[in-house]
Amino acid sequence: MKAVILAAGLGRRMQSEEPKPLLPLFGMPIIEHTIRKLKGIDIIVVYHDERIKKYIEKKFPDVKLIYNPEPDRENGWSLYLAKDFVNEDFLLLMADHYYGEEFFQFKKRRNTTVFVSKHCRDAEEATKVKVDGKKVVNIGKKLRKYDYFDTGFFYCKKDVFKYAEKLAEKGKMKLAEIMKELAKEGKLEYEVVNASWTDIDTKKELKYAEELVKKSLIKEGDGIISKNVNRKISMRITKYLLKFGFLTPNVLTVISFLIGIFSSALFMLKSFIFAGLMAQFCSILDGCDGEIARLKNLKSKFGGILDAYLDRIADFLIIFGIFLAYGIDTISSIAFLIALLGCIMPSYIYHLSGIRSDLFGRDVRLFIVFIGGILATLNKEFLLYTLLFIGIYMNVGAISFLLQARKKG
Amino acid sequence: MKAVILAAGLGRRMQSEEPKPLLPLFGMPIIEHTIRKLKGIDIIVVYHDERIKKYIEKKFPDVKLIYNPEPDRENGWSLYLAKDFVNEDFLLLMADHYYGEEFFQFKKRRNTTVFVSKHCRDAEEATKVKVDGKKVVNIGKKLRKYDYFDTGFFYCKKDVFKYAEKLAEKGKMKLAEIMKELAKEGKLEYEVVNASWTDIDTKKELKYAEELVKKSLIKEGDGIISKNVNRKISMRITKYLLKFGFLTPNVLTVISFLIGIFSSALFMLKSFIFAGLMAQFCSILDGCDGEIARLKNLKSKFGGILDAYLDRIADFLIIFGIFLAYGIDTISSIAFLIALLGCIMPSYIYHLSGIRSDLFGRDVRLFIVFIGGILATLNKEFLLYTLLFIGIYMNVGAISFLLQARKKG
Known part of the structure; x- marks a missing residue:
C-alpha cells in the first residue's frame, strides 16, 4: 500500500509566515506526525512550498516528493499529479490535519472509502457527507442535509484517478468534487471513526490539536502521581527533547535509569533532599521514553x-541507598527486605494476572521516596520509615492484586 | 455433552483380585484419571462389580451409575444399557484405558468419530481401523489390512443406539460390531490423535501407563535440576499425597512456602546443613502442587x-536468612542486594518476554543454596559466596534473556 499526502495548500487562514504543514504541533511539524504514523508504507507528498521539500528531503529521504506549481488549482489537482506514481490502493491524507492512531489500520478494502466522524470542530468549514446504507450519496461543503463530517482521510482505489481525469479539463478541482463523482456512481463507501482528529486551519485549531496529542500520550494504567503530576512535566520535557534525533526511547530509558542510580548515590552521600528530588526526576523522565516512542512511532516490545x-x-x-544511609542493622535490614519486595511485587503480579491499580505503581513509590528524602533532612529516622512505608504499603497492594486474581478464579 | 464410561468388563488377563478400573495407576484408580479429565461433563458409568459402584458413589456422587448384570454380553451391551440416559452427543470411553490430556477436547462434531492412533502396545489384541478418505470403512480385531488402531475413545451421535438395537437381539455384542454397522453405512469418521494412550489389560501395560502419567507431569520449561533430580522425588511424594483429598494444589503451595521460611529460619539459627536441605526440600515440594493440579485436573490461573x-x-x-547468618556489613549487603535481584529477575523477564532457559530457574537457585548450606558448615565465608554466586549467575541469566528479547525485536 502507498499513501499520498496533500501538502500544497496555501493555508491563508493561519496567517503565519511558515507553510502550514511545517508548523510545530507539540514540538513536531504537523506533517511529521502523519508521516511517522505511516511507518512501513511508501509515502508520496505533493507540495508547493520549497521549505516543505527541504524539510522532508532532509528528514525522510525515502518519501517521494511531487511538485505542484499551481496550488490555486485546489487539492483535487494535487491528487491528480500523483497519478503516475501510484499503481495500487492507497491512503489519501491531508498534510494539515491531525489524525489519531486509530485511523492507521492499513487494511485492504473493496471500495474507495472516506473516513467520517460524527463530530467536528468547525462545522461551517467542514466537508459534509450524506450516506445511504453502506454508500455515500453526496459529499461537499455546502450540503444542507448530512450525516457525518469528512475527516480528510481516505482509502482510495486506483480508479479515483479516472474520475479526476474527467474533471481535470476544468482547470481546477477540489477533492470533494472528485469524491462526489464516485458517490454518484455508488463507488464511495464510508467508515465512521471514533477517533480524535482535526483539520488545522487556525491557531485555535492548532491549540486544539495539541490537546489531542497530549491526550494520546496518557497511558492506560498511569498511576495517580503520574497522571496528576509527572505527565504534566514529562510532556513539556518530551516536547523539548523531540528535536534531538539521537534521543531514542531506549536512550531515554537508560538516562532515566542513570538518574535513578544518581539518586541512590546521593542517598549514600546523605544528600537527602537532592536524592529525593533525583528520585522524583527519575520518575518523571520515566514517562518521556514512552511519550517519545509514541510520538515518533518507535514503540517496541524490547523497549x-x-x-x-x-x-x-x-x-x-534507590532503596539500597536509603538502607545504607540509615545504617545497617537488623531492623533496617528487615525494612530493606520488605521495601525491595514492595518494589517488585505489584508489577510482578500485574504481569502474571493482568490486574493493576493506579495506587501501587512506580510513580507512587518514587513519590514516597521524594517525600522521605525531604523529611530525612529533619530526622534521619524518616529513612527507616520510608523503607517501612514503601514495604508495607506496596506489599498490601500486591496482596490486594492477588486477592482480586483469586476472585476472578 | 455427556460421557459414557464402560466399566463392566471382566478383565481376566490382569489376574488381580480387584476390578481392573480400580487398580491404582500412579496412586489413583485407572478410572479416576478419566473421570477427573472429564470435569464439567455429566458422566455415566456402566459397571458390573459392586466395588466400582461403592468407590464412585463415595468419591464422585454426581456420576450416574448403571448396573450391567450380564458382563458376558460384552461392551456393546454395556453401551446399550445407557441408551435411556443419553439424549445428545456423547463421549464414549473405556474404564480400563489411559488417555492423555489431548483427547479431551469436548468439541462438537458432525458424525460419530473414532479416535485412532498410528501406534499401539499390543497389536494383536487391538481393534484395527481401515479408512478411506474421511470415513472408516471397516473396524474389528481381525482385520488383515488396516490403517490405524482404535484407541477406545469415541465421539458418538445418538443414533449409535439405533445400530446397537439391531444387534441387541443376538444376545451379545461388541462395541466394534456396532461401530462396524455405522461404518458400513458411511456414518463413522475418524480422527488421528498424536497423544499418549494405552489399553490396560496386563500388569505390564499398567506399568507402561504409569510411565505415560509420569511423562505428562513433566512441565515444559522445567529446569535442569528439576528435570534430573527434583521430579524424580516429587513424583513419588505426589503419588503418596494423592490419597489425601484435603491436599489441594494451593495447600501444597503454602506448605512448600512454609518449608522455605523454615529454611530461612534455620540459616538464621546457623544450622546450615539443615537449612540447605530444607531449601532443597522446598524446591522439590514446589513441583508437587503442579503435579497434583494436573493429575486431579485442578489447574487454575490463581494457583x-x-x-x-x-x-x-x-x-x-532464604536469601535474607543467609545474609543475617553471614553477618551484616557493606559487602554482604551488596551481595544480598544482587542475590535478591537474581531471585526475581529471570522470572520477571520471562513473564515480560516469554524467554526462558532451564539454567536460571528456581530449581537451580535453591540447589545452589543447598550446596552453599553444606559448604558453610566448613567455612562461614561460603554464605557470602553463595549470595554472590546466586547474584552474579542469575543476573547474567536475566541479562541474557534481555539480549535475546532484543534480538527478537
Missing part, C-alpha cells in the same frame, strides 16, 4: 522490557 | 499466580 527491567533495578538501588 | 508469588517471597526470605 518495554528494557524499561521495566531497568526500572526495577533503579528502584532496588 | 499459578499464588505459586509464583510465594516462591519469590520464600526465595527472598
